[in-house]
Amino acid sequence: MTNTTGTAGEPPYRTIAADIRRRIAEGELSPGDPVPSTRRLAAEWGVALATATKALAVLRLEGVVEARPRIGTVVAGTGPAAPQPRRRPSAAPDPERELSLARIVRAAVDIADGEGLAALTMRAVAARLGVAPMSPYRHVPGKDDLVLLMADAVFGEVSYPAGAAGEWRPRLELGARTLWSVHRRHPWLAQVGPLTRPLLVPNLLAHAEWMLSALDGHGLEPAAQFEVNVLLYGHVHGLAVHLEREANAAAATGQSDEQWMDGRAAALSELLASGRFPTFARVVGSFRDGYDLCLDSLFESGLKAILDGLAPVVEGRTAPTGGN
Template identity: 55%
Template structure:
């Protein structure tokens, strides 16, 4: 499992030290923390910022940081811990930093509670992530009036699920299609998709295949939302800057004469301009999938499924 970010570990250790100090006592500087923990100054500064936002420390002009006198008051006003609060806080961390940044200890540190406090409400990180996924799948409902026709119904489900993945890019990376979780709120989306697909009169295996294929288009496209954010965070360069760095490599490929169609496409895109838009790809992929279903499974016509795939 991924470990918590270094700045949260430093914040937790410093919080424990501070609990033994009186108000006004001087807190180690950014440079001292960085040296003691073997991290960059920016990481140490981030740890101090966590404690400052919690009200545990405060900045003093020309003195650095000191233990805040109002720490006890902050503790007394802190909202009561609950399973829902833990899940919501974990979702906020995953939305901004990705699931890799999430840990039980780090979550406790973010909420300013003892490291073991979350375990009073959750068995561990696996249960936490399960509840996070179910919670976000339940954020968006459906109109009371069902749209007419299987195609409109599937479009509604697809766009609803896409909006969920758009808000929570980490969601697509949790589990493979081959090992689905029994999430009640995801089951509600699946039920609508299956009801729309049932118009084709397929057996259970074919119906399951189509439902998985349908969801795979959504999840498979959404995976790249988080991957791009991760790439941006680790490399510090944008998509355009990345492509500029690859220009020499693509020039070698397209100039070799071995890939004429690729060369023509790259040349035309360079002249016309092109931005890879995942929202656009989701839409054209959805329409292509639904067009294919309409042809392969005409309502009221001959049905072809697994039994004739080899023909």
């Protein structure tokens, strides 16, 4: 982990920015090369994501680095351009005049995907688009509204077969796996709102429509249908919330999950040897090659368990119920 004390008490973000400038000046990074992400910088320097984000924002404002859609932050051209003869202004596009709500949402999604939801600010979006800090406010009132638009956009990246029919279970499996894939691509999504305050955006309701229609016609009460939909969404949401937390923890500590666990091996051994948790000790002790907790595997095993439990209800072998 790199020391961030800097020179003469200089703020950490300035120290990080100065180091990137040095790497560019010495040829370690060339124009067009990707700059380390905020997560990587946070882990390397032992700082918060916000500090790493501020360092890159300073470099963007200086023109040292630039954001490229779908690529990320890269080194911009270095040095001033050679003097050119005077000529009439070109008809180059003006970023301010071309700014649109769609571009703002796309830039915001790219920031959240690459740097986490904590790094998302209206100023950061403006910097990525190369416009004045207040320009995005002409299209969206603020960050909260922008996050809702982002969620609607990413939920709309996938769709279901029109008018599809078939067995309830394969359709629920497709719906759950589709939602999981969206959260996998956009780990910040599960951080947006709790299950009890659902996102009321059209493209998420399209997923709910698919799930409810799979259950329709099986004799379930409306409340029971809705609770099955919430249960499956909660399974996805409950696991997906750890995707962003995992990335943040790695950035904050500079350690992978394996390294973090290795550092706590002695404490775990002491607990296992205490005799207070015999079943836990026996189960953990049976892992001869260790245990790798995989969220994708947990999603699949959890989905199977939920659907196996629902089968008697949906197929009429158990009286359907709903509500409390």
